[in-house]
Amino acid sequence: MKGHGGDIFDAGERLGIPAEELLDFSSNVNSLGPPAQAREILANSLQVVTRYPDIESRKLRRHLSDNLGVPPDRILAGNGSTELIYLLARRFAPRRATTFPPCYLDYWRASELAGAEVTGYVSTDEENFALAESALEMGSETADLVWLCNPNNPSGTLIDRDRIGAAAKTHPDVIFVVDEAFMEFVPDCKERSLIGTPEPNVIVLRSLTKFFALAGLRLGFLCADPEVVRHLASVREPWTVNGLAQAVGEHLYDDQDYISRTRAVVAEEREFLMRELTALGGLHPFPSHANFLLIRLDAPGLTSAGVKRQLLHQRILIRDACNFRGLDSRFFRVAVRVREDNVRLIEALRQALIPAEGQAASGAA
Amino acid sequence: MKGHGGDIFDAGERLGIPAEELLDFSSNVNSLGPPAQAREILANSLQVVTRYPDIESRKLRRHLSDNLGVPPDRILAGNGSTELIYLLARRFAPRRATTFPPCYLDYWRASELAGAEVTGYVSTDEENFALAESALEMGSETADLVWLCNPNNPSGTLIDRDRIGAAAKTHPDVIFVVDEAFMEFVPDCKERSLIGTPEPNVIVLRSLTKFFALAGLRLGFLCADPEVVRHLASVREPWTVNGLAQAVGEHLYDDQDYISRTRAVVAEEREFLMRELTALGGLHPFPSHANFLLIRLDAPGLTSAGVKRQLLHQRILIRDACNFRGLDSRFFRVAVRVREDNVRLIEALRQALIPAEGQAASGAA
Numbered sequence: 001m002k003g004h005g006g007d008i009f010d011a012g013e014r015l016g017i018p019a020e021e022l023l024d025f026s027s028n029v030n031s032l033g034p035p036a037q038a039r040e041i042l043a044n045s046l047q048v049v050t051r052y053p054d055i056e057s058r059k060l061r062r063h064l065s066d067n068l069g070v071p072p073d074r075i076l077a078g079n080g081s082t083e084l085i086y087l088l089a090r091r092f093a094p095r096r097a098t099t100f101p102p103c104y105l106d107y108w109r110a111s112e113l114a115g116a117e118v119t120g121y122v123s124t125d126e127e128n129f130a131l132a133e134s135a136l137e138m139g140s141e142t143a144d145l146v147w148l149c150n151p152n153n154p155s156g157t158l159i160d161r162d163r164i165g166a167a168a169k170t171h172p173d174v175i176f177v178v179d180e181a182f183m184e185f186v187p188d189c190k191e192r193s194l195i196g197t198p199e200p201n202v203i204v205l206r207s208l209t210k211f212f213a214l215a216g217l218r219l220g221f222l223c224a225d226p227e228v229v230r231h232l233a234s235v236r237e238p239w240t241v242n243g244l245a246q247a248v249g250e251h252l253y254d255d256q257d258y259i260s261r262t263r264a265v266v267a268e269e270r271e272f273l274m275r276e277l278t279a280l281g282g283l284h285p286f287p288s289h290a291n292f293l294l295i296r297l298d299a300p301g302l303t304s305a306g307v308k309r310q311l312l313h314q315r316i317l318i319r320d321a322c323n324f325r326g327l328d329s330r331f332f333r334v335a336v337r338v339r340e341d342n343v344r345l346i347e348a349l350r351q352a353l354i355p356a357e358g359q360a361a362s363g364a365a
Numbered sequence: 366m367k368g369h370g371g372d373i374f375d376a377g378e379r380l381g382i383p384a385e386e387l388l389d390f391s392s393n394v395n396s397l398g399p400p401a402q403a404r405e406i407l408a409n410s411l412q413v414v415t416r417y418p419d420i421e422s423r424k425l426r427r428h429l430s431d432n433l434g435v436p437p438d439r440i441l442a443g444n445g446s447t448e449l450i451y452l453l454a455r456r457f458a459p460r461r462a463t464t465f466p467p468c469y470l471d472y473w474r475a476s477e478l479a480g481a482e483v484t485g486y487v488s489t490d491e492e493n494f495a496l497a498e499s500a501l502e503m504g505s506e507t508a509d510l511v512w513l514c515n516p517n518n519p520s521g522t523l524i525d526r527d528r529i530g531a532a533a534k535t536h537p538d539v540i541f542v543v544d545e546a547f548m549e550f551v552p553d554c555k556e557r558s559l560i561g562t563p564e565p566n567v568i569v570l571r572s573l574t575k576f577f578a579l580a581g582l583r584l585g586f587l588c589a590d591p592e593v594v595r596h597l598a599s600v601r602e603p604w605t606v607n608g609l610a611q612a613v614g615e616h617l618y619d620d621q622d623y624i625s626r627t628r629a630v631v632a633e634e635r636e637f638l639m640r641e642l643t644a645l646g647g648l649h650p651f652p653s654h655a656n657f658l659l660i661r662l663d664a665p666g667l668t669s670a671g672v673k674r675q676l677l678h679q680r681i682l683i684r685d686a687c688n689f690r691g692l693d694s695r696f697f698r699v700a701v702r703v704r705e706d707n708v709r710l711i712e713a714l715r716q717a718l719i720p721a722e723g724q725a726a727s728g729a730a
Binding site for chain 2 (some may be wrong): 007008009019020023024027031033038039042043045046047048049050051052054055056058073082083085086089090106110113213214215216217235237238239240242244245248252261272359
């Protein structure tokens with residue numbers, strides 16, 4: 001399966017080096033690594049991996065409930081939120097689905113695999129990828145299921161939750177799936193999230209693998225009406241969530257200091273990257289509320305694929321964003337990592353931009 | 366989701382004790398635990414859990430290929446073989462499916478969820494649950510997809526692979542899915558397995574979590590025609606196999622001594638259990654080729670649910686097999702574990718059988 005970009009294994013194979021040797025700016029995983037509790041559980045995981053996982057993820061759901069203020073019967077855990085995206089598409093089997101590109105590719109794919117006709121209402125770089133009122137209204141009117149991502153991947157834009165709530169109220173027969181995979185990175189996420197919304201036609205997706213740096217473990221969940229949760233649980237395959245993801249997941253919110261430290265580092269480093277990237281010239285990073293930046297190349301003669309290739313020689317992997325609907329070969333996305341990594345990225349980009357300027361200058365001559 | 370039995374979390378909650386304190390005879394996981402390589406990887410898993418898994422499980426497939434003699438393009442890895450069972454049912458979407466109960470419940474459930482009409486050709490205890498020629502022939506004639514389990518769970522019976530091969534040849538338009546989840550426990554499994562069969566309508570499922578004691582990690586794979594593998598890979602969700610399962614999976618066949626030791630222990634302990642259980646009186650264990658025994662209670666007045674309840678007081682969990690189609694409240698299943706555990710089981714069963722004899726005697730009086 002291709003199209004997900006940010007594939008260190010693919011890049012490693014092509015370069016003939018171990019994937020571990022790449023500095024990965026292509027995947028949006030917390031570069032602080034997982035919290036201490038998670039590390040400890042992993043180091044002592046023998047019993048957990050030997051026995052079957054709890055099909056119902058009971059302890060995990062209780063932990064999430066205690067920390068997020070959502071009752072356990074409104075929570076369904078998944079093998080990453082990706083499992084839940086495909087499960088939702090299959091079970092609601094919409095005839096028409098709406099997405100708002102540029103956005104995560106799997107909304108489109110999951111909907112199409114489930115037999116839906118998918119329409120994309122594209123946001124543009126001229127508007128900083130803000131979601132237009134007319135797009136939200138038209139997209140809600142014409143579909144049975146609407147996919148929203150908040151904050152949005154790859155643009156980092158945040159949608160006011162009241163706008164989504166209002167649309168859901170106006171269209172009670174439409175399912176609104178709000179993917180909050182990166183919401184935990186937003187400092188005032190409690191006030192921004194729809195996780196506690198009572199609207200029965202709103203389903204909120206959360207990933208636990210980005211913020212808590214556990215992409216390899218696969219863990220996500222959804223919050224929805226208890227009726228919806230019961231139905232989904234009754235029609236999906238057993239044991240999708242592995243035991244280690246559960247065991248680690250049961251302690252993810254124990255360390256509140258890790259959570260606030262992560263948010264602070266991301267905010268500070270995102271600002272640092274914005275400033276430094278802008279200062280390089282030839283790059284336009286868009287304002288973001290998440291732990292990544294979408295960047296437009298404004299240097300003539302350069303493409304995102306070319307820049308990606310150049311950075312790979314320095315063992316840095318970025319996400320070529322040209323295959324996102326609504327974007328083109330000028331766009332790429334980088335994660336916000338720790339300072340040392342970010343400095344390496346900026347230096348590498350500086351190198352990558354030099355020939356373009358030379359070329360542009362000679363072209364203008 | 367209920368019906369899978371052997372749920373230590375459920376049993377633990379009901380007893381009000383931690384699940385870890387139960388001696389689990391209900392799940393068929395190798396009681397020697399995972400091999401040393403797996404333990405080491407788990408203890409040093411930080412990098413593996415932080416990054417995304419390889420969507421294509423490349424290294425894992427190469428490792429399986431090297432050790433099982435199947436080309437990598439015939440292998441598709443899954444989040445346990447259960448993911449693959451549901452994926453196969455969905456993608457082949459049979460109008461009619463055949464199962465041979467008593468068998469793993471999810472063939473039936475996955476087929477029904479995919480819209481199939483399912484027929485079960487029941488094998489009986491009088492025939493030691495041997496698969497009748499007429500059942501295989503009728504089941505193949507009337508279905509688009511046939512589910513076989515070899516050796517069969519819960520009966521432990523082994524089907525001659527040539528019988529399956531012949532049926533597949535006779536019915537080239539029917540898909541034969543052969544679940545070999547427990548095949549690795551069979552000493553001459555290379556000669557028994559259909560893993561290398563060239564028949565394009567045969568798909569072989571393998572679990573890596575039973576033999577290698579990794580039920581909590583979730584890992585399985587299927588072997589099929591490269592065309593089938595490519596199609597399945599192109600329509601399923603990304604990242605179903607977690608990174609730790611991959612990393613551990615890439616070394617599962619490194620230690621051949623562990624593999625032969627496991628087979629030897631299982632053979633010896635299965636024989637020990639057969640002998641001791643038979644000697645108890647009131648129990649009829651059926652001959653098995655796998656790491657579990659199906660047992661019929663021949664003690665009047667006792668039910669599998671009652672025996673399960675009594676054993677739980679001694680913190681031993683067995684699998685009440687009454688909810689398998691073709692079985693009834695006289696049947697339960699136990700894993701073959703290490704000697705110390707097996708001795709505890711026999712003693713507990715001895716206790717559980719005493720009142721029944723007393724009761725039967727007084728009933729006869």
